[in-house]
Amino acid sequence: MSVPLYQAKAELFRTLGHPVRIRVLELLQDGPKPVRDLLAVIEVEPSNLSQQLAVLRRAGMVTSYRDGPLVMYSLSTPDVADLLAAGRRILGTVLTDRDALLDELRTAPDPPGPVAAGDRPRAHVTNGPPARPGR
Template sequence: MDMEMQQFKSDFFKALAHPLRIRILEILAEGDKSVNEIQQLAESEGSSVSQQLTVLRSKNIVTGSKEGNRVIYSLRDPMIIELLDVARKIFNNQLSETITILDRLSEGEKVE
């Protein structure tokens, strides 16, 4: 069972391992959007957005529902918003630590 969970987590994080996919999730965190809306907000080509949405759908991270001739995408689980927030906090912590080290180095302090 542990190996299955680790494989699930690995596959899940692989699905997130693309900058445009992360941007799409950030956009969808603000609310449901069509492909055209996502494309405009992400400032990316439609084919790229569609490809990345296909990956996110295949891993059940986003869902799409047909409304007329448009497909409206949404986050399958709102906890994705929390995950992205935690990732941002981890990045900020690492950045803060790096800045502190660089400041100490520029002041001539030995850093170990």
């Protein structure tokens, strides 16, 4: 109980919250790779990559071992790939929903009377529950 469950979850997601770390995980999806290969693809300074790898290591999402002169990294469990896949899915729906909403705003602008420059609503919610079908 020392660390509440929802906090552990938040930390898990937070470790995925960085472009370089996402790229690393995606690259590792098809097999272990040496740092040098990662470095060749992701343009970022070696020390920076190393720091991000350290974050992933601490979180237990990747493992590393040394193979001769190079250090190899691999996903610590295939579940990581699942998580990335789930992310991809949701990104799709969230983005298309957003676009749909934008379309709606574009095609149906200010219906009734004119609106003076200074009195547009500041609230983020429009009134009433969203269209309820059975009623």
